[in-house]
Amino acid sequence: MLTNSYQEQEKLILQLNEIYRQMSPKFERCTGISQSRLELLHKLMEVDEINQTELRHQVNIDSAAVTRHLKQLDEKGVVTRRKNPEDNRVTFVKLTEAGRKKIERYCKEKETFIKQVFKGISDQERAVLSDLLTRVESNVKDIEDEQPIE
Amino acid sequence: MLTNSYQEQEKLILQLNEIYRQMSPKFERCTGISQSRLELLHKLMEVDEINQTELRHQVNIDSAAVTRHLKQLDEKGVVTRRKNPEDNRVTFVKLTEAGRKKIERYCKEKETFIKQVFKGISDQERAVLSDLLTRVESNVKDIEDEQPIE
DNA sequence: CCTCAATGATTGATGGGTCAATGAATGGAT
């Protein structure tokens, strides 16, 4: 039945949102840091030094947000920034030693958190989930931005 | 292999976030209204009149957010509010006629949107997805809020 | 050399969310 099928799809969307909305604040409380910020820092763990544009693309958040995060992290002594001497428009970002230490601890918390999220879900089921989410993600990417009503 | 399995789980979490972050703004542009606000209005479609606490529980967002949404929707003439004469603490909310008309149009847009999200995904696959998400959601709900680092 | 378009980073305005504090109304215990 078409109606049923649609309502079920609607519910799925709600579920996706719900999971995100439940997970984000809990993640933050468990790990002591916001998800996007940890993502940012995680990237920085991998790369020694990186410029902000690159970082923005990797983490896929707005450059304004990147700037503001880094500014705060700089003030807290977690990262250092310096201009690229060969192009003064770009700024390089780098974790401090203290920063690295901290993040290792955050990542441990994150690991615990993630394990709980997938408790009782088998490898195979996660593979199925990953496949389905990938397809959903691709569909979302294809959606045209159209003119809103009015 | 444990490491692999963990990284895969990490990726799944990223995927969930990514989908939400991609979907929300697109949804908003396609339908012309934010997801949470439409959820709110959708509830109002079903119930004639409802008080804010009830609404908050149904939609599961903060009461401060509910208040602010309704205030704006009131100003736009989409909803009306009145005090419960039998208990002046609670306020009843109700869609106006104009509001209902508008929302019907929004819902049409939403339907188109949702169909695109699940394009190429069979009924059976959606059922599997629903089951997995439900279990993930339940796991998330069970996560204790612990003390953050530092 | 000088202009000008392009690029990277920043800032301001805005929207949406949370938590914590507050205000108003209620109802039960003494």
Place this chain on the structure above:
DNA sequence: ATCCATTCATTGACCCATCAATCATTGAGG
């Protein structure tokens, strides 16, 4: 009847995200 805890709604302070505008720097073409 009065006090007090509770409940609902609201407000203020804050965080985080986006978009659009701006600033500084660069490099290419006239």
